[in-house]
Amino acid sequence: MSPTSATESERRRLTASIKQSLRALSIQLSLLNHQVGAQVGLNDVDLDCLDLVARHGPLSPSALAQRAALHPATITGILDRLEKGGWVARERDPSDRRAVLVRVLRDRSAELVRLYGGMNSSMSEICVRYGDAELAAIADFLVRTVEAGQSATDKLAEE
Helix, strand or coil, rough: CCCCCCHHHHHHHCCCCHHHHHHHHHHHHHHHHHHHHHHCCCHHHHHHHHHHHHHCEEEHHHHHHHCCCCCHHHHHHHHHHHHHHHHHHHHEEEEEEEEEEEEEEEEHHHHHHHEEEEEEEEHHHEEEEECCHHHHHHHHHHHHHHHHHHHHHCCCCCC
């Protein structure tokens, strides 16, 4: 090991600390999302599905069910609530008139941007403190962590 490398026990401690911090972050983000959802009248899973459509859409209901690891019948109820609230629209797929796509209606997006504004500002302030190489390492770590979480979710959904 080089002089700047951590000992094996230090590395285990740091790894454990990262895992604990990720759990704490997960809980804190869940609480934030719950508060945002309460402000706009959405439950947690509805807000999650809205975010999935915003990030990956337009999506078919079955693709959304797969991404959310939820049963298609559950997605139908979620989409009914989101559509009734003016968050999404179900439209015919232009390439296959028999298929339906779900897309986010941007009219209400400003509401969510405002509610997440405090967290987004804090994240920008935190990122300013890191150099480019550090930000690249953090971004890589987070991408890999999301992929690991998606893989674990997919495996559990298959059981």
